[in-house]
Amino acid sequence: MTQPNLEQIAADLENPDSKYRMLALAALRDVAPADAVPLIKKVLRDQNLQVRSMAVFALGLKPTEECYPILVDLLAADPDYGIRADAAGALGYLQDNRAVEPLLRAFYEDTDWLVRFSVAVSLGNLKDQRARDALLQALNSDQEVMQQAAIAALGELEAVDSVDAILRFAQSPDWLVRQRLAEALGSLPSPKSLSALAYLAKDGHPHVSEAAKLSLKRLEEATV
Numbered sequence: 001m002t003q004p005n006l007e008q009i010a011a012d013l014e015n016p017d018s019k020y021r022m023l024a025l026a027a028l029r030d031v032a033p034a035d036a037v038p039l040i041k042k043v044l045r046d047q048n049l050q051v052r053s054m055a056v057f058a059l060g061l062k063p064t065e066e067c068y069p070i071l072v073d074l075l076a077a078d079p080d081y082g083i084r085a086d087a088a089g090a091l092g093y094l095q096d097n098r099a100v101e102p103l104l105r106a107f108y109e110d111t112d113w114l115v116r117f118s119v120a121v122s123l124g125n126l127k128d129q130r131a132r133d134a135l136l137q138a139l140n141s142d143q144e145v146m147q148q149a150a151i152a153a154l155g156e157l158e159a160v161d162s163v164d165a166i167l168r169f170a171q172s173p174d175w176l177v178r179q180r181l182a183e184a185l186g187s188l189p190s191p192k193s194l195s196a197l198a199y200l201a202k203d204g205h206p207h208v209s210e211a212a213k214l215s216l217k218r219l220e221e222a223t224v
Helices: 006-013 018-030 033-041 048-061 067-077 081-094 097-109 111-127 129-138 144-156 162-173 174-184 191-200 207-222
Strands: none
Touching: 006 018, 006 033, 006 081, 018 048, 033 048, 048 067, 048 081, 067 081, 067 097, 067 207, 081 097, 081 111, 097 111, 097 129, 111 174, 129 144, 129 162, 144 162, 144 174, 162 191, 162 207, 174 191, 174 207, 191 207
């Protein structure tokens, strides 16, 4: 495989055409984190929002000691809600549990639902029990995507004591919510989970019923 040309990537990151800057960021995919992060930093304050978004998210995929504090600062203080959401998502990819506290702070203090959604997803990725109460609170959101993220994250945390709280979504009008519930229950072994999955296995939407059948199989295999 041809090694990426770092000098060319660096030059393209300075190109006034944003297309070249985005292509340069994409070219960093196969570059080691220690080499990639200094280049990513060149466009973290880019005038083009799409370039900035790509750069912020790239920091989560190229973990170095620099990435965590940069992302925490962006999550806490960037004026653009999209960038704050990107920073929250990138923190989940870093797999650094120091991120739980700044993510929780953003969950409780940020007023934008997209940021809070990204926080919920990342808290699930980090699988840290400190996130449980915030995720239970997120279930009460009137945004279906937030409900989906919270249900999925509670499954990631294997929070068996949350089963009662999420079972109310078994009859959600949103099939994606029901699918996330069916998937999450596969990580939450309990008699109530088995009963709910038997119900969801008969769901009218094929994605929901298939997810429920897979989760049932998973729970049955875990008890063998």
